[in-house]
Amino acid sequence: MSEWRGISVFIEQDNGELERASLEILTRASELGKKFNEEVLGILLGHELDNLIREVSRYGADKLVVVEHPDLRHYNSDAYTETMAYIINKYRPRYLLLPATRNSRDLAGRLAVKFRTCLSAHVIMVDIDEKDRKLVTAVPGFGGNIVATVVCTNGKPEMATVSPGTYEARPSDKEAVVIKESVPEDIIKSRRIELIEKKVSPMPDLSRAEKVVVAGLGTGGDLELVKEFANLIGAAVGVTRPLADMGIVPRDYQIGTTGVSLRAKTVFVFGASGAPHFIYGIRDCGTIVAVNTDREAPIFENCDYCIVADLFDILKALIKELRGEVHA
Amino acid sequence: MLKNIIVTMKVTPKPEEIRFDPVTKTVDRSKATNEINPADKNALELALQLKERYGGKVILLSMGPPFWDQFLKMGIAMGADDAVLISDRALGGSDAFVTSKVLAAAIKKIGDYSLIITGEESEDGSTGQVPPGIAEWLGLPVVTYVSQVVDVAGDSIIVRRTIKGGYEVVKVKMPAVLSVELGVNTPRFPDFERLQWAQSEFKLTVWGIKDLGLTENEVGFKGSLTAVTELRELRPRERMRQFIEGSPEEIAKELVKRLGLK
Ligand SMILES: Cc1cc2nc3c(=O)[nH]c(=O)nc-3n(C[C@H](O)[C@H](O)[C@H](O)COP(=O)(O)OP(=O)(O)OC[C@H]3O[C@@H](n4cnc5c(N)ncnc54)[C@H](O)[C@@H]3O)c2cc1C
Numbered sequence: 001m002s003e004w005r006g007i008s009v010f011i012e013q014d015n016g017e018l019e020r021a022s023l024e025i026l027t028r029a030s031e032l033g034k035k036f037n038e039e040v041l042g043i044l045l046g047h048e049l050d051n052l053i054r055e056v057s058r059y060g061a062d063k064l065v066v067v068e069h070p071d072l073r074h075y076n077s078d079a080y081t082e083t084m085a086y087i088i089n090k091y092r093p094r095y096l097l098l099p100a101t102r103n104s105r106d107l108a109g110r111l112a113v114k115f116r117t118c119l120s121a122h123v124i125m126v127d128i129d130e131k132d133r134k135l136v137t138a139v140p141g142f143g144g145n146i147v148a149t150v151v152c153t154n155g156k157p158e159m160a161t162v163s164p165g166t167y168e169a170r171p172s173d174k175e176a177v178v179i180k181e182s183v184p185e186d187i188i189k190s191r192r193i194e195l196i197e198k199k200v201s202p203m204p205d206l207s208r209a210e211k212v213v214v215a216g217l218g219t220g221g222d223l224e225l226v227k228e229f230a231n232l233i234g235a236a237v238g239v240t241r242p243l244a245d246m247g248i249v250p251r252d253y254q255i256g257t258t259g260v261s262l263r264a265k266t267v268f269v270f271g272a273s274g275a276p277h278f279i280y281g282i283r284d285c286g287t288i289v290a291v292n293t294d295r296e297a298p299i300f301e302n303c304d305y306c307i308v309a310d311l312f313d314i315l316k317a318l319i320k321e322l323r324g325e326v327h328a
Numbered sequence: 329m330l331k332n333i334i335v336t337m338k339v340t341p342k343p344e345e346i347r348f349d350p351v352t353k354t355v356d357r358s359k360a361t362n363e364i365n366p367a368d369k370n371a372l373e374l375a376l377q378l379k380e381r382y383g384g385k386v387i388l389l390s391m392g393p394p395f396w397d398q399f400l401k402m403g404i405a406m407g408a409d410d411a412v413l414i415s416d417r418a419l420g421g422s423d424a425f426v427t428s429k430v431l432a433a434a435i436k437k438i439g440d441y442s443l444i445i446t447g448e449e450s451e452d453g454s455t456g457q458v459p460p461g462i463a464e465w466l467g468l469p470v471v472t473y474v475s476q477v478v479d480v481a482g483d484s485i486i487v488r489r490t491i492k493g494g495y496e497v498v499k500v501k502m503p504a505v506l507s508v509e510l511g512v513n514t515p516r517f518p519d520f521e522r523l524q525w526a527q528s529e530f531k532l533t534v535w536g537i538k539d540l541g542l543t544e545n546e547v548g549f550k551g552s553l554t555a556v557t558e559l560r561e562l563r564p565r566e567r568m569r570q571f572i573e574g575s576p577e578e579i580a581k582e583l584v585k586r587l588g589l590k
C-alpha cells in the first residue's frame with residue numbers, strides 16, 4: 001500500500017449550493033500544502049456540478065476529485081460516508097479537513113470511526129507540526145471559554161472539522177486538475193436513509209455581514225422594531241438561541257457556539273443576557289452596543305457601549321432619529 | 329411497537345462557572361454546578377414521548393464518574409425505566425473515539441434496541457462526534473440534528489432534521505441512532521414521588537470496562553487517538569464598557585453620532 005500523502009478537503013455542497021466554508025478551508029490547505037510540500041486535493045460529491053467545479057478549482061487545490069451521481073445531489077449520510085471511504089482508500093490523503101457544518105460533522109464522525117482515526121471537532125486553527133508533521137488544531141470547549149491544543153496521535157487520515165469563518169477564502173492563480181471518479185453503484189445504493197421531503201430557503205451569510213442587529217429573549221420574540229432599525233442602517237438581523245428554539249426564525253440566524261460566529265464591524269445586541277455560548281459568537285466583532293434593562297447583565301462586560309434601558313424605547317428613539325435625519 | 333430506546337446522557341458543568349487556572353493551565357470544574365447535558369434532556373423527552381406513542385422501554389446510558397448516579401436517578405424520575413452507568417478509573421481522558429466505542433459496547437450488551445437517542449452535542453466538549461461514532465461502531469444508520477419524530481412505520485422511523493436554511497424529512501430503518509437538536513422540546517419535570525423511589529429503591533446498573541469486554545489499553549488516554557497538549561483561556565477581548573445615560577432620545581442621538589449611523 002502506498003504512503004498516506006497530501007492534504008484533502010471535503011467540498012460540501014447540497015443540491016448545487018456550495019458551502020462557502022469549504023473554500024476557506026481549501027485556501028488554508030493550499031497555504032499548508034505550499035509550506036510542507038504536500039499536494040492539495042479537493043473532494044466534491046454531488047450531481048450536475050459543472051458550475052461548482054469551475055468555481056472550486058480556483059481556490060488553490062492541485063487536484064479536484066469529483067464524483068457525480070444523481071443520488072449524491074442531496075446529502076445522504078450513508079451514501080456520502082461510503083463514497084468518501086472509497087475515495088479515501090483510493091487516494092490515501094494524510095490529512096482530511098471538512099467544514100464544521102451539520103452535514104460534514106455527521107460525515108466526519110462516521111469516517112473517523114470507520115478509519116479508526118483521530119478527529120478534532122469545530123477547530124478554530126489548523127496547522128501541521130514542523131517536526132513530526134502531525135495535525136495540530138485549536139479546539140474551543142466549555143462554551144468557547146477555553147481552547148485546547150489538540151494533536152492527532154494515531155490514525156490516518158488525520159481529520160478535523162473547521163469552524164466556518166475561521167479562514168478567509170482567496171482565489172489563487174493555480175487551477176486544479178479535475179479528476180472525475182465513479183464509484184461502484186452498490187456503494188451508493190445500499191443506503192438505509194431515504195429523503196422524503198426537503199424545504200430550504202436561501203440564507204444570508206451572517207458571518208460576512210458588516211453590521212448585525214441581534215435580538216435576544218428580552219424582545220419576547222417581537223422583531224418588528226429590530227427589523228425596522230436593521231433595515232435603516234443596512235444591517236443583517238441575528239438572534240440568540242432561545243428565539244431560534246422558539247422557531248421565530250430559522251436556526252441559521254442564531255449567533256453563538258451552536259450558531260454563527262460574526263465578524264461584523266458593528267453589532268447591536270438588544271435584550272440578551274450575555275451567556276458564554278452567545279458571547280463566543282461576537283468575540284471577533286468591532287464595536288458592540290448592548291441594551292438591557294438589567295445593569296448587572298453579563299453582556300455589559302462584553303460590549304463597548306452599555307445602555308441600561310428598555311430595548312423598545314431605545315429602538316423607537318433610534319428609528320425616529322434616523323428617519324429624522326433622512327427627511328432633514 | 330418499539331423495543332428498547334436507549335438514551336445516552338452526559339453530565340456537564342455550567343460553562344459560566346468554569347474557572348481556568350493560568351498558572352497550572354488546568355480547568356477547575358470543582359466550583360461549577362453540574363447538570364444533565366441540556367441536549368440530552370431534550371433527547372430523553374423525545375424518547376419518553378415516543379414510548380407514550382409507540383411503546384418500548386427507555387433506558388438511560390452514561391459513561392462517567394460514580395457521582396453521576398444522582399443525575400441518572402433524576403432521569404428515572406422524569407420517566408425513564410432503567411439506567412446504566414459505565415464507570416471505571418481506566419476511562420479517564422477518553423476522547424470521542426473511545427467514548428463512542430465504550431457506549432457502543434454497552435449498547436450491544438443492553439441489546440434488543442430499536443433506537444439510540446443522543447443529544448446533538450455535549451455542552452463541554454461539544455464535538456457532536458459521539459452520535460455518528462456510535463452508529464459506525466454498531467453498523468447502524470444515524471440521523472443527526474433531529475427536531476421532530478413524524479411517525480414510526482413498520483421497521484422505519486420518519487424524522488425531521490434541521491439543515492442549513494430549513495429542514496429535511498427522512499425515513500430511516502431501525503435500529504438507528506438519532507441525535508436530537510438542543511431546545512426542540514420542553515423536558516418534563518421529574519416526578520416527585522418517582523424521585524423519592526429512585527433515590528431509595530431503584531438499583532442502578534454499574535458496569536466497568538471488563539464487563540464490556542474492553543481492556544485498559546483500548547480506553548482512556550491510551551485508547552484515544554487525540555491528545556490535548558495545552559489549554560489556554562480564550563478571553564473575549566477587553567471592551568470599552570462605556571455606559572451611555574440619558575433619555576432614549578439622547579441615547580439614540582449619541583449612538584447615531586458615535587457610530588456614524590447617519
Ligand atoms: C450546548 C449549548 C449551546 C448553546 N449555544 C448557544 C448559541 O449558539 N447562541 C446563544 O445565543 N445561546 C446559546 N446557548 C444558550 C445560552 O446559554 C443562553 O441560554 C442564551 O444565550 C440566552 O439568550 P438570551 O440572552 O437571549 O436570553 P436571556 O438569558 O433570558 O436574557 C434576556 C435578557 O433580556 C433582558 N431584557 C428583558 N426585557 C428587556 C427589555 N424590555 N429591554 C431590555 N432588556 C430586556 C433581560 O434583562 C435579560 O438579560 C447554548 C446553550 C447550550 C447549553
Ligand SMILES: Nc1ncnc2c1ncn2[C@@H]1O[C@H](COP(=O)(O)O)[C@@H](O)[C@H]1O
Nearest residue numbers: 336337391446447449450455456457458
Ligand atoms: N460520557 C458520555 N456518556 C453518555 N453519553 C455521552 C457521553 N459523551 C457524549 N455522550 C452523548 O453524545 C452526545 C454528543 O456528545 P459530543 O459528541 O461529546 O458532543 C451527547 O449529547 C450525549 O448524548
